[in-house]
Amino acid sequence: MTIYVTKSFLPPFEEYAEIVRKVWDNGILTNHGPCVKELEAKLKDFIGTQNLYYVTNGTIALQLALSALDITEGEIITTPFSYVATTSSILWERCKPVFVDIEPHNFTIDADKIEAAITPNTKAIMAVHVFGYACNVEKIQQIADKHGLKVIYDGAHAFASRYKGKSLLNYGDISTLSFHATKLFHTIEGGACIIKNKEVADKLDLRRRFGHTGDNHYSLGINGKQSEFHAAMGLANFPYISDIIRKRKQVCNLYDNLLQGLIKRPAAQEGLEYNYAYYPVVFKSEAELLKVFAALNAQDIYPRRYFYPSLNNLPYLVDKQSCPVSEDISSRVACLPLYPTLAEQDIEKICKIIKEVL
Numbered sequence: 001m002t003i004y005v006t007k008s009f010l011p012p013f014e015e016y017a018e019i020v021r022k023v024w025d026n027g028i029l030t031n032h033g034p035c036v037k038e039l040e041a042k043l044k045d046f047i048g049t050q051n052l053y054y055v056t057n058g059t060i061a062l063q064l065a066l067s068a069l070d071i072t073e074g075e076i077i078t079t080p081f082s083y084v085a086t087t088s089s090i091l092w093e094r095c096k097p098v099f100v101d102i103e104p105h106n107f108t109i110d111a112d113k114i115e116a117a118i119t120p121n122t123k124a125i126m127a128v129h130v131f132g133y134a135c136n137v138e139k140i141q142q143i144a145d146k147h148g149l150k151v152i153y154d155g156a157h158a159f160a161s162r163y164k165g166k167s168l169l170n171y172g173d174i175s176t177l178s179f180h181a182t183k184l185f186h187t188i189e190g191g192a193c194i195i196k197n198k199e200v201a202d203k204l205d206l207r208r209r210f211g212h213t214g215d216n217h218y219s220l221g222i223n224g225k226q227s228e229f230h231a232a233m234g235l236a237n238f239p240y241i242s243d244i245i246r247k248r249k250q251v252c253n254l255y256d257n258l259l260q261g262l263i264k265r266p267a268a269q270e271g272l273e274y275n276y277a278y279y280p281v282v283f284k285s286e287a288e289l290l291k292v293f294a295a296l297n298a299q300d301i302y303p304r305r306y307f308y309p310s311l312n313n314l315p316y317l318v319d320k321q322s323c324p325v326s327e328d329i330s331s332r333v334a335c336l337p338l339y340p341t342l343a344e345q346d347i348e349k350i351c352k353i354i355k356e357v358l
């Protein structure tokens with residue numbers, strides 16, 4: 001049987017159907033219906049925030065974040081080691097991504113290198129809690145305060161990661177989430193913004209629904225509204241969050257045991273309660289990675305090169321910026337299959353193949 005890097009969690013069908021039955025009964029399909037409101041309330045409680053808005057996906061969440069902070073031009077300091085949506089959202093909002101290289105030990109933006117990249121045009125820092133590991137949130141906030149910059153965290157991987165006793169999503173001016181089917185907690189497609197300031201939150205709320213209330217048009221907006229069917233999936237998945245994380249942890253622990261000493265792993269920082277969102281491993285070279293991939297693929301096992309290429313090398317960027325650490329890590333990092341139902345014998349098989357190649 002084919003093993004992919006991930007497999008979407010699905011709740012028991014009847015539990016989803018029961019929620020969808022209520023959608024049928026009340027006839028409201030979208031425009032912030034009861035399921036969306038209930039999911040937002042549950043997520044606020046889970047994350048510990050007053051201001052959370054459920055939107056269509058994690059990319060729109062990033063774009064709305066820039067818009068709600070009134071950033072419509074200028075430079076955004078960001079990380080080259082992420083999914084392409086981090087960079088594309090900056091470009092789509094007509095800003096310029098300025099890449100700052102990453103920390104080699106946990107792949108997040110290297111806070112010590114941020115100040116050197118600040119210019120009079122810098123508006124914000126958009127960092128990523130990549131794979132659920134925490135950025136240096138204290139240092140980043142310090143720099144932002146000193147230079148009057150906004151801080152946006154792409155927290156697409158950070159759902160349920162906690163740092164120093166609170167959700168990692170409560171740092172910065174705005175944090176965003178993705179609830180895409182491949183993420184730890186999903187609503188098939190979906191995303192959210194967690195916002196510190198109430199005024200910014202109101203602006204974001206307005207702009208996710210075309211910027212108008214009734215016939216009063218206040219600002220440019222977009223369609224960031226999410227349907228009741230997506231919210232229903234979120235409500236059905238919600239009770240399983242701790243179960244999902246517990247099982248992922250078991251998979252990670254087994255990988256740790258079987259691959260101990262064989263392969264390099266990122267180091268989570270002190271104070272982080274990790275969410276086990278991904279299992280990244282760093283090979284010695286790209287050649288070694290490709291050899292392991294060939295051996296696994298031959299057995300119908302498909303890990304993924306997360307993240308490759310380093311985003312500073314996207315072909316449609318106007319000027320080339322160099323990020324040697326990210327380029328090096330990107331060339332030899334991969335995520336091994338990780339999902340709650342991944343069987344122990346499959347994990348053993350994967351590790352055996354890796355061991356044989358190495």
Ligand SMILES: *Cc1c(COP(=O)(O)O)cnc(C)c1O
Nearest residue numbers: 057058059083085156178179180
């Ligand atoms: C998945 C992901 C996104 C985009 O989320 P979508 O919901 O797919 O739009 C953004 N950033 C990161 C780091 C991601 O992994």
